[in-house]
Amino acid sequence: MKATAKDLRFHSKELLSTVNRGEEVIITYRGKPCAKLVPYDEFEKDKNIKSNLFGMWKDNDIIDDVDSYVRDIRKRRF
Template sequence: MEATTRDLRLHTKEVLSATRRGEDVIITYRGKRTARLIPIDEERTQGRNPGFGMWADYQELDVDQQVRNLRRRRRFD
C-alpha cells in the first residue's frame, strides 16, 4: 500500500489497519518515497532488549565522571 503524508494524517486508522493485516505501507512526501511502515514482529519484541544492562558488570565505569566529561566545555585551540 502507498499513502501520502496527508493520508497518514487524515486516515491514520485505515493506514494502521493495513499494517495490522500484514501489509507494508510506503509513505510518500511530495511524490517521493520517504518512509515505510511495517508490522511489528511480535516474537522479536518479546523479552528483554539485548543491550539493556550490558555495562552492569563493568566495575571501572564512573558514571559521575562520564557525565562531567560530557558537560565539560570544549576547548578549540
C-alpha cells in the same frame, strides 16, 4: 500500498489497520518515498542487525564509567 504524508495525518487508523492485515505501507512526501510502515513482527526479525554505534565506548581507556560521563555532559546543558 502507497500513502501520502497527508493520508498518514488524516487516515492513520486506516493505515494501521492495513499494516495489521500484513501489508506494507510506503509513505511518500512530495511524491518521493520517505518511510515504510511494516507489521511489528517483521520489525523484530530485523532487530539482530548490528550497528557500529553500539559498543563504541567499549574499548575506550580514557572513560571508565560511560553512564556518569554522559550524565555530566548533559548537566552542563541545563
